Each structure stands twice: as structure tokens, then as C-alpha cells.
Amino acid sequence: MCDHHKETFRINTPDFNKLNKQLGRRDFLTKTSMGIGALALSSLLGNKLFSNATTEEEILKAIPHFAPKAKRVVYLFMAGGPSQFETFDYKPVLEKLRGQNLPDSVRNGQRLTGMSSGQALLPVVPSAFKFNQHGESRTWISELLPYTAKVVDELCIIRSIHSEAINHDPAITFLQTGNQLPGRPSIGSWLSYGLGSDNENLPTFIVLVSKDASKDQPLYARLWGNGFLPSEYQGVQFRSGKDPVLFLNNPEGYDGADRKEMLEYLSKLNQLQNNTYGDPEIDARIAQYEMAFRMQTSVPDVIDVKDEPDEIFDLYGPGSRDSGTYAANCLLARKLLEKDVKFVQLYHQGWDHHGSLPAGMPKQCLSIDQATGALITDLKRRGLLEDTLVIWGGEFGRTVYSQGKLTPADYGRDHHPRCFTMWMAGAGVKPGISFGETDDFSYNIVKDPVHVHDFQATLLHLMGIDHERLTYKFQGRRFRLTDVEGKVVKDILTNA
Amino acid sequence: MKLLDIFTFSGHLHPLIVHLPIGFILLATLFNLLSYAKRFSYLKQAVPITLLAGFMAAVLACIFGYLLSLKGDYDTDALSKHKLSGISLAAIAGLLYFTTTKFFLKEIPLPRPLFSLLLTGLVVLMSYSGHQGASLTHGSDYLTMQVLLHQERMKPSRVEDALLFEDVIQPILQNKCVQCHRDGKSKGDLSLETLEDILKGGKSGPAIVPGKPDSSELIRRILLDEDHKDFMPADGKPPLTKNELQLIQLWATEGKADSSLIAQYLGIDITENIISVSVSVDTSLLDNLRKTGFQVRLMQLQPLMLDVTLPAGSGVKAALIKPVIHPLAKHIVWLNLSGNDFTNDDLDFLPALINLEKLRLDKNPVTDKISDQLMELKHLEAVNLNETNITAAAIDQLKKNTAIKRVYSWNNKGLP
Numbered sequence: 087m088c089d090h091h092k093e094t095f096r097i098n099t100p101d102f103n104k105l106n107k108q109l110g111r112r113d114f115l116t117k118t119s120m121g122i123g124a125l126a127l128s129s130l131l132g133n134k135l136f137s138n139a140t141t142e143e144e145i146l147k148a149i150p151h152f153a154p155k156a157k158r159v160v161y162l163f164m165a166g167g168p169s170q171f172e173t174f175d176y177k178p179v180l181e182k183l184r185g186q187n188l189p190d191s192v193r194n195g196q197r198l199t200g201m202s203s204g205q206a207l208l209p210v211v212p213s214a215f216k217f218n219q220h221g222e223s224r225t226w227i228s229e230l231l232p233y234t235a236k237v238v239d240e241l242c243i244i245r246s247i248h249s250e251a252i253n254h255d256p257a258i259t260f261l262q263t264g265n266q267l268p269g270r271p272s273i274g275s276w277l278s279y280g281l282g283s284d285n286e287n288l289p290t291f292i293v294l295v296s297k298d299a300s301k302d303q304p305l306y307a308r309l310w311g312n313g314f315l316p317s318e319y320q321g322v323q324f325r326s327g328k329d330p331v332l333f334l335n336n337p338e339g340y341d342g343a344d345r346k347e348m349l350e351y352l353s354k355l356n357q358l359q360n361n362t363y364g365d366p367e368i369d370a371r372i373a374q375y376e377m378a379f380r381m382q383t384s385v386p387d388v389i390d391v392k393d394e395p396d397e398i399f400d401l402y403g404p405g406s407r408d409s410g411t412y413a414a415n416c417l418l419a420r421k422l423l424e425k426d427v428k429f430v431q432l433y434h435q436g437w438d439h440h441g442s443l444p445a446g447m448p449k450q451c452l453s454i455d456q457a458t459g460a461l462i463t464d465l466k467r468r469g470l471l472e473d474t475l476v477i478w479g480g481e482f483g484r485t486v487y488s489q490g491k492l493t494p495a496d497y498g499r500d501h502h503p504r505c506f507t508m509w510m511a512g513a514g515v516k517p518g519i520s521f522g523e524t525d526d527f528s529y530n531i532v533k534d535p536v537h538v539h540d541f542q543a544t545l546l547h548l549m550g551i552d553h554e555r556l557t558y559k560f561q562g563r564r565f566r567l568t569d570v571e572g573k574v575v576k577d578i579l580t581n582a
Numbered sequence: 583m584k585l586l587d588i589f590t591f592s593g594h595l596h597p598l599i600v601h602l603p604i605g606f607i608l609l610a611t612l613f614n615l616l617s618y619a620k621r622f623s624y625l626k627q628a629v630p631i632t633l634l635a636g637f638m639a640a641v642l643a644c645i646f647g648y649l650l651s652l653k654g655d656y657d658t659d660a661l662s663k664h665k666l667s668g669i670s671l672a673a674i675a676g677l678l679y680f681t682t683t684k685f686f687l688k689e690i691p692l693p694r695p696l697f698s699l700l701l702t703g704l705v706v707l708m709s710y711s712g713h714q715g716a717s718l719t720h721g722s723d724y725l726t727m728q729v730l731l732h733q734e735r736m737k738p739s740r741v742e743d744a745l746l747f748e749d750v751i752q753p754i755l756q757n758k759c760v761q762c763h764r765d766g767k768s769k770g771d772l773s774l775e776t777l778e779d780i781l782k783g784g785k786s787g788p789a790i791v792p793g794k795p796d797s798s799e800l801i802r803r804i805l806l807d808e809d810h811k812d813f814m815p816a817d818g819k820p821p822l823t824k825n826e827l828q829l830i831q832l833w834a835t836e837g838k839a840d841s842s843l844i845a846q847y848l849g850i851d852i853t854e855n856i857i858s859v860s861v862s863v864d865t866s867l868l869d870n871l872r873k874t875g876f877q878v879r880l881m882q883l884q885p886l887m888l889d890v891t892l893p894a895g896s897g898v899k900a901a902l903i904k905p906v907i908h909p910l911a912k913h914i915v916w917l918n919l920s921g922n923d924f925t926n927d928d929l930d931f932l933p934a935l936i937n938l939e940k941l942r943l944d945k946n947p948v949t950d951k952i953s954d955q956l957m958e959l960k961h962l963e964a965v966n967l968n969e970t971n972i973t974a975a976a977i978d979q980l981k982k983n984t985a986i987k988r989v990y991s992w993n994n995k996g997l998p
Contacts, residue, residue, distance in 0.1 A: 153882040153915075157889065284877055284891070426877070426891065469966035469990035472940060473916070550881065 154550025155514025156475040160419050160430045166303050166437030169484035171213045172447045174507040175245050176226035179526040180212035188487045192529050202500040208487035211497045214444040223518040230451035233459030239518040240462050241509045242578050246522025246531045249482050249503040249538050254303045257481035262309045264567045271313035274429040276567045278319045280556045284426035287384035289322035291429045296412035297326035300436040314560040318370040326410030331385050388421050403456035413457035441490050441498035471512045479508025486527040505531050514548040521578050543572035593650030600643045606636030611701050630682035637679050640672035655769045656718050667711035751833050754826045795835045870906045887915040894921030900928030911935050921945035926952050944968035950976040957983050964988040
């Protein structure tokens, strides 16, 4: 089979060359503009193509900007906006104020979403769930998160994150890409672009979406998209099922022996196109084919959990044997981190509790709590928490007042971007602390506010990147993840 | 006082205009001298008009120069010399031009050699005046033998040799402040050239009060809002960056505005703590590591810090890795040899990794003796010995190295 591939390059014939030389006006313009583009590019790259400087030296000049604390990140994204009142932001005062209208002095004319702005009353509602103190830090944590509470001394809980967007799509896009409008590269893409890969057999940026969550708010591939960065930096989504990557196994009756040869030939064809048109997307395509080939050997190994002892499945909880669930994804994330995948992002939907929160929230917490705690425990004992950064959080918080009717047994909470809780753990962040404070209504921040851009700047800082210096020029402007803002939150970083 | 603003603006044009008479007069002199040669004799006709242009430009330069002198805090002595020579220059250029006009030629014909001599003398006068002017802008030592013979302080190659003032603060001041605040052009009577000058200060008192940033005029002004009239650097010159601001503040407060060694000021015991590695490294050494099968991550450039990983199950033999690790031993800060079948003997190079902070030896058949090799590593913080053959004895011994903060020993047969 495929013997003809061995002959010299078929397409490199006089006929082809002739065809290639018959340039039309469009071709001419495309080519020449590409040529000018290539010149500009080479000057941007410090004349890498024409000078003797090695790639190594180029890298040495550029990044990292300082010694990183973290080598990899796992970001547990709770899509929908988990309520801070039922998880990490303990507000005992609210019990006394139950049912009272939210004082204007607190709200201060801040905007509400269209879903509750029409309400005649904004009745304050305390959490339906109890809080207890945990760990050496005596941190208050809701009874809904018993396993997270066990590892609280590893967490750096930030109660004062605030965002600019009030609805899901802009808010999640803002958190993931630094802008409310789609089109910018996601955090993971910036990291892969800036830092490259530590394991060339696996994608640098892997996305896992849990299948056991209610899909109330949609996720979009652009949340892990590359924006204007070359497309090899986009997140690679693993499917939530038995086969996280399709077509890795050879079809029946095919032994795959000549696949490498086929890919080499394809790569030559692509290279030829690249020489003609100079489109960087062709480079990305070549890189992706090569990655796909290497994944054929690396991925089956990493997704295979049959060698994991029962103890591990017990730790991560019952869902962990069913691939694609949040628990199984946490386990898979640990395996990927073990292989030095730089950025693993898990998405778990279903946190949008506009109504029936007392019924919805326990289910939701139950589905993530044990595996989240297990992930921390597992990373820690393997010595991986040492250089892994774990992040947990949603795109905004929830309101102190009930959306819809407040009854003794039921309430709901609307979107609230002005303060919400996220936590970080692992490399470079102080363990066992709480940072930032909200007022008694968890409505406004009273101490140490952390803007979304500050959070992003801190994340990049931990990975050794100065957020002001990692830029990409596109359409005449230099873009960066934190746009024109962002301050590294130094107070949550470990000193050494 | 709208008019004054136009004056100031025109004054700022002086450094631009002043090059016109220089060019014209040089050209006139050149034409004049060349015209003695036969093949360039036709250039003689061009001399008067070039000289006229030089004269007019010189007058213009004088006017603008005067306007500039009203505003700048210039050294009066050099200024008066420059002013006088400049005006003379314009006057003589004018007179010389008039000797070429028809009227003069008829009444008092000037012998040609004399004219040439005078014109050449004009160039000498112009050079003198130009030098004075340059001294005003760039300092009297700008173009002197001292500069030619000046010896730069060697830039320190190691952090511990760096001086706080000379190597950190002074370059910032040189870059952003000294153009206006120096001997010969000390705006506000302030020079920021030397440490003594800075402590002496200017009109508004000392620029820096050691240990008291709040009463230090320099710090007050560089921290002001850019629109504030006292903000420095004034006149839209490039402001100090965030980092520069922080450094100056630190130096004035913590360092008490002195010029001691950075290491002293940070309270660091040089011999013990500072990583003494050279700034750069031969990149081929990194390539060797990669060729052997290592994944090499650059953690920091200066000093070079490396995170080196041998992928689990690589099958690379210890005999191969030692020669590539050794030349980079000081640079390796994180090392991961997890899952590679290495024994204690294979790892006898570990004591050479004096800057190692994190070490992963998990899933290797190492035994208790491995702890001997880690005792001397003063920076080692975390050791991963999961799934090895160590027992509690190794952990007890590792505790004696006080630098080690975390030892991972999960899933060891010899341990509970």
C-alpha cells in the first residue's frame, strides 16, 4: 500500500511549477503582501530567520520574566456562578435580617439584571445551610462542602473577586479571555503561547467538560479558543465519555504501519503550501497533525485508569469510575498533570440558581465536593501540589436578596458581579488563608478587592510571566490577557 | 502673557536653527578655498550668496538663542561667552558678506587672500562658539580629554559585587534626571550627579533625606501626579517607571541613601545564600541535555535557573546523564527523575547540584542511603521519595538538613 509515496515529490514537476508561476493579480497581491508580512515578522522575531541566534537564545531573551512558582495549572471552572453565601462567605448577620428589604445604602443604586430589577421587594435571605469552622485556620465553610473543608488548610480563599459583567456569556468570556466580547485568546492559550509545552506528546492546554452536570448555561469552544493567536495554542477538548479522543485506535484490519509515512508526505505538501503562501495557519496545521500522531501513543496511556488502585477511586468518589463525570475528570486531570500538561481546565456547569436554591445547591456541591478535595489530597501526597496551581471558581457570585418569592423553605439568588469567592491552592500561594472581605450583605467589598484582571495577572505571575509583557500584536495593536489593567495580588503569594 | 509662550517656544528652536549657520558658513568657506583650484573656480560666484544665507541664519540663531537664555538656568559664565561669540560671529559674517557686494568692491576692495583668511577665522570663531553652546546643553565636560580618558567602573558580574547607589540608583538618575540637574545646568540649583550633590540638595532643600522618604523632595516630586506643576521630570520628559520609583524609594528608606553593597543592604550573608552562578551559559550544554532525553525548562534567565525533567520510563542510563548534568550542575534548580529505575549509586552526582530546590526521585529503587547525598544541599526545600524503598530512617536523617521543608514519602513499603 502507498508505494507511490516513495517516489520523489510528485507535485514538484515542471507542470506544477508552470502552474505555480501563472500568477493572477490576486495571487500576486496575496504573495507580495505575505512577503512584506514575512519581512515584518522576521524583524519582530529579532531576525531569527536570518541571524545566527539560536532559538534557545531567543527564548532566553523573551520568557520567562522571572522564576515561576508553578509549573502547571488545573482550573476547576464552576460555570453558572456558584453562590458565595452557601459555600465560602459566611454571613451570620443575615439571619436577623431575613425577609427585610435590601437597604438602599447597601445597594447604592447598583444595577440589577432584568430578571430581578422588576421585583417590588428585594428580601434579604441568609444561607439555608450551616457553616462550621475547619482546619488550623478555623475557616468558616458551608456544610455542603465537607470534603473541601478537610483540605481547607491548603486553600487560599479569595472572597473579594469582582467582575464587570452581569450576565453569563460576557462574564465567563471576561474571566477566561480578559474581555467581555468574544475573540480574545483564553488564559490557557496565552500560557501555551508564552511558555510552550513541557510534554510534546500531549497538548499543552486540555479541556474537560463534565457530563454529569445540568447544562443550564452553555459553554462555548471559544472559552478555550486561541483568539488571534496561532491555532496550535487553542485548548484541546477531550470528550466526556469512554473515548476522550476519537479515532486514536486504528480501524479494523489496518495496522497503522504506514501512517507515519502518510503524515510525512502530507507535511511535505503542507510545507509546499507554506512556502508558497506563508500563511502561519499552515504551520499550525502541520503542528496539529504531528501532535495528533504523537497523541496516538500518549493518550491511550494517560487516559487508561485500569491500573489505578481501588483506593484512588474511593478517594475521588463513586463517579470516578464513570468516565466523563466531574470526579473522573479530576482523576484524569491529575494524570495529565503528572505528565506535565501545562494547563488543564475542567468545566462543571449547573451553578445558576435563580430559584429553588435550597434544593439545587446541595446536589451541585455533592457532585464536585469529594473529587475536588480528593484532587488536592492526591496532588499533595504525590508531591505535585508543590508546583501545581489549583484554581476553583465561577464567573460571578449571587445576590444577597432572593430572586422570586422568599418562602420559609425556598429562595433563589440572582447574578452578582460585585463580589464573589474563588480559591487557589498549591504552588506559590499562601495556604490556609482567606483574603479580602465583603460587607455583611456580601454585596460590596470592604477590604482588598481583587478584580478579574488582578486574578489573571496573579495567575500569569505564578507561571513566571509578567502580564504586562506577554503581548501579541494583532490588527495594529498589542493585546494582552489583562488588557490595560491588572495588578499582581502580592499578598497571597508565598515569599520564598 | 501669551507672547512669552511664543518666546519660549521659539527659544526651544535654537538648537535646531543653530545648525543652519554652521552649515552655510562651512560651505561658504569650502567653496572659497576650492575656488583657488582651476577646475572649481566657478564656485567663487557661489560664496557671497552662501555667506549671506549663513549670516541670516546666524542672526536668527542669535535671536532664538537669546530667547532660550531667558528661560534656562544656565551657567552664566559659559552663557555670556556663548552669547558674545555668537553675536560676533553673526556680525563678522555680515561684514564679510558686505565686502563681496558691488558697493564694497568698488570702494574698498579686499584682497582675496585676506578675505579667505578672515573667512577661515570665522570658522574658528564658530567652532569656539559652538563648543560653548554644546557645553551649556551637555555639560562642560561633554567634549574634553577627561571623557576620552575616562574609565568606567567595571559592571559587576555578580549580584554580591553590585553597589546600591552606583549600580542601581545612579544609572536611573543619569537616564532621567541629570540632563537638567548637573553642574553647569543645575535647574533649581540642584545637581544629581553625585551622592554628595544629592544629599546637599538645591533650592528646596536636600533632594533626599536618608531614611525619611516623606521629607525627601526628590521622592515627593517623582511621586506626584503627572499634571502637578512640581512633578519631575518636568516638561513631559519621560517619567520614571514603576520599578525605578520603587528602587529609589527603597534606597532612600531602607538603604538610608548610601552606596553600600546590595548584599549588605539586603542583609544577606554573601557566602551562604546568593546563588553564585554566572549570568550566561553556553546554550549547547542545554542542547546536550535535550539530546540525551531531558526536558529542559528555563525558569529564569539571570541567573540562569533550569527545571530539568527526565520523562518517566525514558530508559536513559545513568552513565549517560552524568556528563550532561555536571556542566550545568549549579544552574539546575528543579530536578525530576521520577520513574527512571535509578539506584543510589546512579545518583552520586546529586551533591554537585548546589542550588537545587526541588528534587523528585519518586518511583526509583533508591534506599535510605540516598539521604546522605542530600545532606549538603543548602537550598533543597522539597524532596519527593514516594514509591521508593526508603524507610523512616531516611526521613529522620533528612530532617537534619534544616533547609528541607517537605519530604514526600507516600506509598513506601517500608513506611506506615
